[in-house]
Amino acid sequence: MTTSLPLVDLVIEARWVVPVEPAGAVLDQHAVVVDGGRIVAIVPRAEVDARYRARNRKCLPQHVLLPGLVNLHTHAAMSLLRGLADDLPLMRWLQDHVWPAEARHVSAQFVHDGTRLACAEMLRGGITCFNDMYFFPAAAAEAALASGIRAAIGLITVDFPSNYAADADDYLAKGLAVRDRFLGQPLLSFCLAPHAPYTVADRSFAQVLTLAEQIEVPLHLHLHETQQEIEDSLQRFAVRPIERLRRLGLLGPTLIAVHAVHLETQEIELLAAHGCSVAHCPSSNLKLASGIAPIARLAARGVNLGLGTDGAASNNRLDLFQEMRLAALLAKERDGRADAVAAHQVLRMATLGGACALGLDGEIGSIVVGKSADLCAVSFDDVALAPCYDPVSHLAYAVGREHVSDVWVAGRQRVENGRLSEGDESGLIGMALLWQNKIRP
Known part of the structure; x- marks a missing residue:
């Protein structure tokens, strides 16, 4: 019966x-x-x-x-800066446009509203989980929960003051408080997110590493995105950024290296030997003329790969189907092999690869009995x-x-x-227009 x-x-x-x-x-x-x-x-x-x-x-x-797709790297709130300053190299884009705009406008309300807008865009594009890095992470967490999307909330650290925090100690203390506040939320997880080697000092990296080991969360940072970043590191520290991180003890299975565009053979071997993951962001790398990451070589050495959109200010879409296509096509051209990255491989990057990097592969990333x-x-x-x-x-x-x-x-x-299914899309558009009128140069 x-x-x-x-x-x-x-x-x-x-x-x-x-x-x-x-x-x-x-x-x-x-x-x-x-x-x-x-x-x-x-x-x-x-x-x-x-x-x-x-x-x-x-x-x-x-x-x-x-x-559901996993967006392994984004700055969700930067949806409110989409198209603000286009067609510029990374450091000029950051120093002359993005950072000044953030200094004037970024607040908890900015982050909440921008993240709500990003969540709507991502959900409609099949993204069910995103790994974020931005200021006011509590506001991002609240927006993700209100949207019903899964999120890994990055607890950002930099060595300069912002509207959010005064110094590295303040960033870490506030980040830990955010984690403690939202720890019981099943759709939220956390990463420690030291921004990049060029914005975080050795002392701050040491604090981040100690805290990451204590609370057992991934480390999420930009790494080897541009050639200029590497040249600056050689001048300041006499080593390339990956070697600096190795000496500081940050290379390991919990590290999510975002971009990883400019890699020498021994650096690929280092990432592989330490079990690191790479968040590949092909659209952002192309738009900022940063280069093309050697993902076929990384994959051949067993490095776990995921896909990210980066923020809407440098992409300008939060669209992982676009990233899948670009990742596969660019790898073929870079390696001169049509089979360099195949369809099933790039789909894994957009799903299970991102889940593995976040330590969530027991929960998401594949359709398996017992998973969410x-x-x-x-x-x-x-x-x-x-x-x-x-x-x-x-x-x-x-x-x-x-x-x-x-x-x-x-x-x-x-x-x-x-x-x-829920939420007012027209209301989100209206909210974005209000922010546009405030931010417009």
Whole structure:
């Protein structure tokens, strides 16, 4: 009798399920069964009705169901600075435009509003988790919780004063208080986020490392983004930044090296030997003319890779489908091999790779029984996606974020038919326009 079957919260039926684990798998005509916010089964569609009763059912006949995307590096609140100063090299962009604008305008309200705007953009593009680095992290945490997205909140440290904190000691003390305040929130995790070797002194790095070991969180920092950064380090410290971090003891399995564009062979070996992860941000690197990271060589040495958008001020989109396509194409050109980075590999970077870097791979990043139901559905019912011989190829090379139809975070639907399930999108646009009028030069 059907009444004896287990009752579950949700059954999602899809034309294809791409679980990411095991690697290379594509499940045809399958269903993902969700209960209590977790994946409890992955079964052929023909069997699901004989095994489960569902309170809710979602049928996706022309869709791919995949894990929610993980944005491994962003400055979410900088959505409010999107397009403020374009077509400039990194340090001029920072020193002449971004940092002065931040000094004038960044506040807890700025961070809350900018992060809410970013969360809406990311959710609609299939991103269910983001790794943030910015001032006023409590405001970012509150915005993420209000949006229903998963977030790794970066507890930033720099050696200069800001509207948020006076010095490195103040940044760390305030960051630790933020972690303590939100520690019980299941959708939040934390990273210590010393900004970069050129903004953090040796003493501050030592404090960060001690604290990271005590509270067992990842380290998230910009590293080897530009050639100028390396030249400045050679002048100030007589070593390249990675070697400086090695001497300070910061290289290790918890380190997320953002950008890692300019790497010598021995530096790739160092990152691999210490089990570091790299957050590859191809659009931002191209826009700022920073270079192209050697991700095929990093992958060949076993370095864990994830994808990041960076902030909307330097991209100018929070779009991981764009980053997947660029990452794969740029790697092919850089290495002169069409197979340098393949479709399944770049999809792993956008999902499980980011989860591994954050220490969340037991919870998210793949469609596996027991994991949280952080899921993204992509509709292939579009003339621009026909025909389809290989759905993973389409995800890497043809799909745009506009094809995302539905998104779930911990089993709760956050996007339905391409629109936010909750929240006022027109209100967010109005809020952004108010900030535009304040910030406009």
